[in-house]
Amino acid sequence: MIYLDNAATTRPHPDVVAAMEKTLTVAFGNPSSAHGLGMEAYRLVEEARKRIALTLGVERQELIFTSGGTEANNLALLGTAQNAPPKRRRILTLAIEHDSVLQPxxxxxxxxxxxxxxxxxxDGRFRPEGLRALLTPDVFLVSMGLVNNEVGTWQDVETAGQILQEVEPKPLFHIDAIQAWGKVSLRPAFRYGDLVSLSGHKIHGxxxxxxxxxxxxxVLTPLLFxxxxxxxxxxxxxxxxxILGLGKAAELLTEVESRDEDLLARKMILWEETQKHLGDRAAVNGPSPEEGAPHILNISVAGMGGSVLVEALSQKGVLLSTGSACSTRHxxxxxxxxxxxxxxxxxxxxxxxxxxxxxAVEDLKEAARILGETVRELGPIMRRRR
Ligand SMILES: Cc1ncc(COP(=O)(O)O)c(C=O)c1O
Structure with a gap:
């Protein structure tokens, strides 16, 4: 199996599994219980919180554990909007955001x-002059993804944050950094954002x-009481x-200066190999491969249905998707x-x-070869269908 669907989810690291297993077998207490087992669970949760805060460069009391990225986004958006003054009820976002932002x-x-x-x-980057033109004191909230989950656009949240400071009162700035964690630096998000969402399963948690x-x-109003x-x-x-698995996964991430260059180098190999096997039938969607996030390559193959290709490739052991995991099924x-x-x-x-x-690089080369072979095999069938 060649797994190329890491934007949907990643394989949990063995150390993550071990950390989780401990709390399912031995330290299974309720952190709110006053006895020893409960106190041990409480201690483990707080230790994980401390470790995550340390890797992010924030304070541990600033972190709220949720049931995932979707809840983090919902809590950030719905939980702050409830406190918006009646005269400040405009919200700005990007049309390419994840559904867990657009639906709330x-x-x-x-x-x-x-x-x-x-x-x-x-290529999906926001237009600074476009943001400026929309920005008036009645904007309460701006929500932006640091890395887009489908095409890999990497947003300049530093520039966005600076533009938001030009208006008084400054709108709240929510940043969905779920696809960015471990791939590009989160420093600008914590410097300029007011709320930042993260999820465990995109970082081998x-x-x-x-x-x-x-x-x-x-000020945040809870969604759950x-x-x-x-x-x-x-x-x-x-x-x-x-939470313990998340703590372990965060600890295992290596610090990224700006963007994970090693990962980017591998993505470039994938793109070069894809071109070798498909020539100009393959076109990149979104940012150019060298400019986007280091882990996402979105391409279209002329004359091919994406879902047909995904299915055919799956049968040959190459796993990828047409787009966002939650929307493709729908x-x-x-x-x-x-x-x-x-x-x-x-x-x-x-x-x-x-x-x-x-x-692995060998897997990327093999995946590109299989992709080329599959396109050639399916070509006559697709032409007959049309
Ligand atoms: C950019 C982005 N935001 C939010 C989510 C939702 O996170 P979760 O799957 O943890 O609910 C995802 C996951 O697909 C994502 O890629």
């Missing part, structure tokens, strides 16, 4: 907020656990195995491509190949 914003729109899209360059960083002073865990901001018995793929102004056939024939630090 659509919900807010149904409840009296105006949600507007910041204009984009064809477990699924169903995430974390929201909140700058001190940002109950036992008052996470300083009252996220009630519910802590996902102790998940046949919504192509939204991001449309937002970039690409013709519908580019979205319909899109393939997302995504790498991780575990991806």
């Amino acid at each position: 914003l659509a919900h807010l729109e149904r409840h009296g907020f105006a949600v507007e899209m910041i204009p984009l360059h064809p 477990p699924k169903g656990v995430g974390v929201l960083w909140k700058r001190p002073g940002v 109950g036992g008052g865990q996470e300083a009252g901001l996220r009630s519910g018995t802590e996902n102790v195995p998940g 046949m919504q793929s192509g939204r991001v491509h449309r937002a970039l102004g690409l013709p519908p056939e580019r979205g319909a024939s899109a393939l997302r190949l995504s790498l991780s630090r575990d991806t």
